[in-house]
Amino acid sequence: MDIVSKLVDVTMDFETRIFGRKRRVRAVDRVSLEVRRGEIYGLVGESGSGKSTIGRISIRLYKPTKGRVFYGKLDITELPESKLRYLRREMQLIPQDPYGAINPIQTIGEALVEPLLIHYKLSKDEAVEQAHRALEEVGLHPSTEFFTRRPRELSGGQLQRAVIARAMILKPKYIVADEPTSNLDASIRTSIIKLLLDLREKYEQSLLFITHDIALLSLIANRIGVLYLAQLFEEGPTEKIVKNPLHPYTKALLSAIPLLSDELGLEKVYLKGEIGDPSNPPRGCRLHPRCPYAMDKCKTEEPPLIMVNEGRSVKCWLYYNS
Amino acid sequence: MSTLEVKDLWVKYYTFSGIVSAVSGVSFNLRKGEMLAVVGESGSGKSTLGLALLNMVPKPGKIVKGEVLLGGVNVLKLTPEEIRKIRGSRLSMVFQDPFTTLDPLRKIVDQFEEFLLEHGFDKSKSRSIVKEYLEAVGLPERIMYSYPHQLSGGQKQRVSIAMAIALNPEVIIADEPTTALDVVVQKQIMDLIDYIKGKYGSSIILITHDLALALERADTVMVMYGGYIMEYADKKELLNNMKHPYTKALFEALPRITTRILPKSLPGYPPDLRSPPQGCIFHPRCEYATEECRLKRPEMIEVGKGHFVACHLYR
Amino acid sequence: MRELFKSNVAGKASRALLNASRIILSNKYILAGFIIVLVFVLMAILADFIAPYSPIEIVGPVLQPPSQKYLMGTDNLGRDVFSRTIYGSRVVLLTTAIAIALSGAIGTLLGLISGYIGGALDRVFSFIMDSIYAFPSLILAIALSVALGPSPINAAIAIAVVYIPTYFRMVRGQVLSIKNEPYIEIARALGIPSTRIVTRHILPHVGRTLMVVFSMNSADAILTEAALSFIGLTVQPPQPDWGFDLYKGRGFILTGYWWMMVFPGFCITLLAVGFALMSEGVSTVISGRKR
Numbered sequence: 001m002d003i004v005s006k007l008v009d010v011t012m013d014f015e016t017r018i019f020g021r022k023r024r025v026r027a028v029d030r031v032s033l034e035v036r037r038g039e040i041y042g043l044v045g046e047s048g049s050g051k052s053t054i055g056r057i058s059i060r061l062y063k064p065t066k067g068r069v070f071y072g073k074l075d076i077t078e079l080p081e082s083k084l085r086y087l088r089r090e091m092q093l094i095p096q097d098p099y100g101a102i103n104p105i106q107t108i109g110e111a112l113v114e115p116l117l118i119h120y121k122l123s124k125d126e127a128v129e130q131a132h133r134a135l136e137e138v139g140l141h142p143s144t145e146f147f148t149r150r151p152r153e154l155s156g157g158q159l160q161r162a163v164i165a166r167a168m169i170l171k172p173k174y175i176v177a178d179e180p181t182s183n184l185d186a187s188i189r190t191s192i193i194k195l196l197l198d199l200r201e202k203y204e205q206s207l208l209f210i211t212h213d214i215a216l217l218s219l220i221a222n223r224i225g226v227l228y229l230a231q232l233f234e235e236g237p238t239e240k241i242v243k244n245p246l247h248p249y250t251k252a253l254l255s256a257i258p259l260l261s262d263e264l265g266l267e268k269v270y271l272k273g274e275i276g277d278p279s280n281p282p283r284g285c286r287l288h289p290r291c292p293y294a295m296d297k298c299k300t301e302e303p304p305l306i307m308v309n310e311g312r313s314v315k316c317w318l319y320y321n322s
Numbered sequence: 323m324s325t326l327e328v329k330d331l332w333v334k335y336y337t338f339s340g341i342v343s344a345v346s347g348v349s350f351n352l353r354k355g356e357m358l359a360v361v362g363e364s365g366s367g368k369s370t371l372g373l374a375l376l377n378m379v380p381k382p383g384k385i386v387k388g389e390v391l392l393g394g395v396n397v398l399k400l401t402p403e404e405i406r407k408i409r410g411s412r413l414s415m416v417f418q419d420p421f422t423t424l425d426p427l428r429k430i431v432d433q434f435e436e437f438l439l440e441h442g443f444d445k446s447k448s449r450s451i452v453k454e455y456l457e458a459v460g461l462p463e464r465i466m467y468s469y470p471h472q473l474s475g476g477q478k479q480r481v482s483i484a485m486a487i488a489l490n491p492e493v494i495i496a497d498e499p500t501t502a503l504d505v506v507v508q509k510q511i512m513d514l515i516d517y518i519k520g521k522y523g524s525s526i527i528l529i530t531h532d533l534a535l536a537l538e539r540a541d542t543v544m545v546m547y548g549g550y551i552m553e554y555a556d557k558k559e560l561l562n563n564m565k566h567p568y569t570k571a572l573f574e575a576l577p578r579i580t581t582r583i584l585p586k587s588l589p590g591y592p593p594d595l596r597s598p599p600q601g602c603i604f605h606p607r608c609e610y611a612t613e614e615c616r617l618k619r620p621e622m623i624e625v626g627k628g629h630f631v632a633c634h635l636y637r
Numbered sequence: 638m639r640e641l642f643k644s645n646v647a648g649k650a651s652r653a654l655l656n657a658s659r660i661i662l663s664n665k666y667i668l669a670g671f672i673i674v675l676v677f678v679l680m681a682i683l684a685d686f687i688a689p690y691s692p693i694e695i696v697g698p699v700l701q702p703p704s705q706k707y708l709m710g711t712d713n714l715g716r717d718v719f720s721r722t723i724y725g726s727r728v729v730l731l732t733t734a735i736a737i738a739l740s741g742a743i744g745t746l747l748g749l750i751s752g753y754i755g756g757a758l759d760r761v762f763s764f765i766m767d768s769i770y771a772f773p774s775l776i777l778a779i780a781l782s783v784a785l786g787p788s789p790i791n792a793a794i795a796i797a798v799v800y801i802p803t804y805f806r807m808v809r810g811q812v813l814s815i816k817n818e819p820y821i822e823i824a825r826a827l828g829i830p831s832t833r834i835v836t837r838h839i840l841p842h843v844g845r846t847l848m849v850v851f852s853m854n855s856a857d858a859i860l861t862e863a864a865l866s867f868i869g870l871t872v873q874p875p876q877p878d879w880g881f882d883l884y885k886g887r888g889f890i891l892t893g894y895w896w897m898m899v900f901p902g903f904c905i906t907l908l909a910v911g912f913a914l915m916s917e918g919v920s921t922v923i924s925g926r927k928r
Contacts, residue, residue: 046504088828100819185363190587215577259534
């Protein structure tokens with residue numbers, strides 16, 4: 001099994017200084033996961049769960065506080081920027097908000113040509129030609145019309161296509177898509193997802209798809225990882241997770257989907273309260289204040305990640321001893 | 323008599339780059355205790371509609387035509403003094419972004435109290451009312467003495483809702499109240515809105531882009547596109563008998579978990595409201611578009627009991 | 638397609654000129670201020686042609702009041718005040734220009750680097766800049782000028798040092814907020830080198846506020862320069878200098894010889910007003926645009 005990106009026991013702390021008082025937020029807490037070659041790994045969680053941070057760690061935009069990050073077999077945890085630069089061609093990020101993703105003072109054309117000129121010894125004309133082809137490939141046709149426009153002149157869907165074009169222009173093998181469609185209208189979402197899937201097939205890419213929308217992942221992901229307050233709560237093949245979720249939190253996520261949760265025919269689980277403060281998470285199991293199945297043990301001891309056959313794991317005391 | 327009657331409402335924005343027809347000829351009635359979901363994507367006009375009902379359309383927007391009758395009285399024709407009395411007490415709004423409602427520099431209790439006092443409440447009673455309504459929305463008492471930035475998104479939204487219902491308004495307009503929130507909290511907030519509807523008999527206008535949410539929670543659904551109403555029906559009727567191609571497209575765009583097929587996508591882009599297409603505003607993206615659709619704007623036709631569609635297919 | 642890459646110097650320069658003229662003509666204050674400053678600049682450039690006499694030669698009897706022959710009268714040594722006033726504009730404008738250019742360039746550069754790199758470097762620089770900023774600007778300028786020795790260049794340097802923190806803080810603040818924009822993160826993800834990120838992606842955004850600070854700074858700097866020259870820390874006699882002439886004229890005004898003080902003083906004030914008008918106008922225009 002070929003692995004494209006691997007995080008081993010990764011922890012990420014952020015320090016903020018507000019009025020002289022230091023606050024430490026642990027955005028990621030001892031998470032290990034791997035993205036296999038050719039697969040789409042869906043990472044789901046609410047905002048504040050740490051999923052975006054994990055995405056950025058896996059392409060070394062952040063350096064983890066603890067733990068190790070691998071690209072393929074290469075340990076990139078401590079790699080300096082100068083050496084990382086070559087790898088940047090192979091791993092790219094597609095962000096959530098297309099309007100922030102391209103510098104507003106650049107034209108689309110300039111944004112696409114820039115990475116080409118930085119990484120490859122091309123003439124300007126060659127780079128421009130490749131940029132045009134990239135625009136056509138993502139469906140921005142005719143490319144001449146979009147080349148000279150600025151980001152604010154494009155609609156959300158068009159701009160996200162341009163952002164994708166730029167991400168693909170260096171022909172990466174590993175893409176981290178961080179909520180790429182959450183800011184777009186429903187009628188456009190599918191076409192963008194389709195585009196990502198088509199490009200993935202064409203260029204044989206592996207995808208880490210980050211979202212809060214588990215329904216979407218159920219359709220496109222091979223495996224799903226469920227994140228809650230910086231910890232990985234459950235992981236496994238998509239079909240198994242959706243048809244037979246183990247963790248109460250996963251069950252609650254699926255239960256909360258309007259209209260569609262009825263189709264699943266699952267026992268519904270409802271959580272009370274809210275996700276809690278990442279800088280001061282609950283003791284023991286982080287879900288215990290909200291969990292309808294919370295036992296005494298959950299309040300004091302953090303459950304381990306338990307392997308439950310066929311590549312499934314759960315972080316919950318309910319599955320200890322089974 | 324309906325609690326709220328909207329008649330032929332037109333709202334335009336007079337911008338430097340052109341005149342944007344944000345709301346075009348919207349009419350509907352809202353009964354007491356009814357929840358109407360206004361569903362549409364960005365540019366559909368749904369948010370402008372919400373603001374227009376309170377006569378709060380910001381410049382360069384202008385309500386150019388139409389009436390908004392609250393208990394028979396046209397809200398749009400009231401003086402600023404009169405409308406100030408109505409806002410919050412008979413017609414209130416919950417915004418998508420709680421920052422609009424909450425002053426970051428003042429404690430929750432102070433803002434809430436001031437709001438009550440402005441509407442004629444007795445100072446001696448106001449503090450207990452604040453406590454009562456915060457409790458009603460599921461917030462602990464200590465929230466009263468916090469500042470907005472100390473609260474989470476869900477908590478802020480609950481405070482906004484508490485303020486919106488405190489004066490027991492007849493109509494509550496909720497503009498994307500849960501979009502910024504996570505799906506589990508979303509459910510809690512919607513449950514709360516349901517509860518309020520039941521207990522206080524308020525009519526609710528839920529503005530959302532999420533058709534699934536609308537179909538799950540609302541009594542009636544109104545689908546908007548490019549400022550026009552595409553379809554309007556009772557929830558059950560709509561689910562069983564969806565007519566308009568756009569409504570169908572939105573429905574088909576919802577992920578269906580049980581199959582592993584990607585939902586169908588709609589080609590094209592939302593219309594440029596400065597120079598909208600001729601004829602039916604949806605025709606450039608409609609797979610059933612005919613010559614007539616390109617030339618003539620469809621009228622609203624009744625295709626079932628209380629079920630209206632604006633589409634030439636159903637003449 | 639090719640037009641996109643006609644980014645040659647001529648193109649950029651003419652576009653910049655067009656933008657500048659648009660801004661100048663867009664607002665009454667800017668236009669008024671600009672005209673005033675322009676008059677003085679022309680005065681400085683064309684001094685040789687406008688001034689009737691040499692500013693340092695004795696051309697007539699001492700202490701003559703303004704007349705047709707000596708438009709602004711003569712000073713206590715018999716030099717033509719009018720000519721001295723015209724030539725005096727050179728020192729003021731040159732010193733101020735050099736000072737602003739130096740502080741702008743250094744302050745911006747340090748602000749960019751410090752803001753982008755952050756960490757210990759940023760803390761050290763911020764501390765230094767805050768310390769300088771905390772000093773009353775005039776006193777610091779005088780102290781530096783004295784330490785360096787009186788000369789126009791040293792005065793320019795002294796003034797520059799005083800104003801470096803102004804640019805530093807503004808630029809650094811902007812860099813800090815822009816640094817968190819998604820497109821900066823993506824630029825890193827694309828492997829774009831930091832120097833390019835700073836110059837091509839961050840610096841252009843800073844330009845707008847830089848203009849406002851620039852214009853406000855000029856008004857300030859003029860007055861600081863006048864103060865320094867008043868004390869005699871810029872040019873040495875017999876060179877013409879508004880500030881110093883102002884100083885010299887003090888002794889005579891009580892005995893009724895007002896023209897040696899009033900004209901240079903008026904020029905200082907008018908020039909400062911010109912810059913102040915421009916800065917008012919620029920900040921109005923820029924903040925209006927931002928909306």
